[in-house]
Amino acid sequence: MAFLALLEADLKTMTHSWVVRIWGLLLIAQILITIPAAASEGTAAVSLSDLLGTFPLIWAIVVILISAGAVSSEAGVVADSILSKAVTRYEYILAKLTSRLLAVIALYLASAITSAYLLSRYAVTSDLDTPGVVYSISLIGMLLVLLTSLAVAFSTFFDRSSVAIVITWILWIAAGAICALFKLENLSPVHILERLPDALSGDYSARAQWEALIGFTFASSVVIGAAIAHYVRKDL
């Protein structure tokens, strides 16, 4: 009950957020530019790859802005007005994470699925493979889930949103190097983006698929687990 009430309240905040609204408009504009361009030249796989690639590259900063203030922006209010009531800290964190994930993934999926459909119909060369498209959209989606989880986690660690935003952004930029260091190529954003046009045309390995699924799920769970473990012990 408390989780649902918190989720509902936070989703309401999300829908009223100007960052979310402007992002939605920019995504529509992006589709309106990409589709006519693909109708005159280029392949659907490359066009969709370019469009999906903007999420971990450009729109990552919007995702961080939306998520890194989830808890820290309420630091002065949350103890007094929410956590002094009948709410566990788990419920609070999970509600915050769920609402940010819903907002990010809903906008991402709406943009990605619409673009994939329109490109398969109107691109000069339609080389999209349906399982490859599903795999690629899922892969970028999982990348965004990890990024959102990271940002929400850092917003529990720091009482200032600006610090959480900067730290998450630095970590995200360094993600490629970190994955290379630990030989986790299939989880590296750089590697994923390089392989995206091929994957959209159906050229991807089942091993890479499973590695990504397990790797991103594990990483996101660890990040959120750490955030909850920290927040439960924190003085508010």
Next chain:
Amino acid sequence: MDHVIETHNLTKIYGDKYIALNGANLAVPQGGIFGLVGPNGAGKTTTIRMLLGLHKPTAGSVLLFGEPMTPNAVHLRRRIGFLPTNPRFPKEMTPIGYLDFVGKISGLPSEVRKPRLAMLLRAVGLLSAASQKVKGFSTGMTTRLGIAASLMNDPDLLIWDEPTAGLDPEGHKYTLDLIRELGETKTILVSSHNLADIKRICSHIAILSDGRLIFSGTMRDMRSLTRSSALELELDGDPERLRAALTSSAISLRWELDRQSLKLYFSHDEPMAVGLSQVLQCIVAADARLLAVNSLHDEVVDAFIHLLEEERSHGFSRILRLEPENHGVSGAAGS
């Protein structure tokens, strides 16, 4: 269960830098209004935050309704109504939205929640501002919304931290009257640095100073700590005849006569009633008329200052006092 709140050696040290609370043993009985008093920075808010599970004790324990309080003890917090000092709320919410939200997270069904929030908004006088966003509210309006929110779950225990802070005289009086009224049916812990407020409304009092609980007991116990009492008698009659009567009598208390005003200073070594009856006999003998009797000392304030001075004057000897103090504080660690 004798006590709604019990703390044992409750201690809070922030980051190995600042000792906010030191071995506090607090016992709040069921029913009545319990005042937590102390100067700013004495540790009142820290104590309250630990009672609510918002801060983790460095040492010691907190029992509420006989059970340990933890950050996730939802079943205990469901029985508590908390009003913070200068409460802050999500700015974009309206009072209706916020109280509905509080009702939802308290697990209240809609048929209970909606009538209750309407009743509370009416009771705190926010009905006309019910649809305005909280961000435009004055201090008084914010406090009244906080009061309504703390009552939304119909709690057994109310914990109000400095409820009169920043309020105008009307809001101040309204809040004190409300506490008094609510104290008839609920247990209330109210913190304040304003002793006059606590004196007016509380049946029990605890005093914190520099993170130490230096007194805990009833208001009567507190008053008994005053070293002296003083009365002023307003008279109508011949002052010289009265002066002569007082001088010739065997009364041992100190007195001052100034025209129609007689000031009497009682020490605690002798019964106040004996000295007063002797003075009244002198007044009758001098054929004077007693118009009014006023207290010159505020006993509670005197006792408060006396306790603070005593605590501060102990200095290093504080840590050598291993026996529990005779001030209603039982077994404080390091006392």
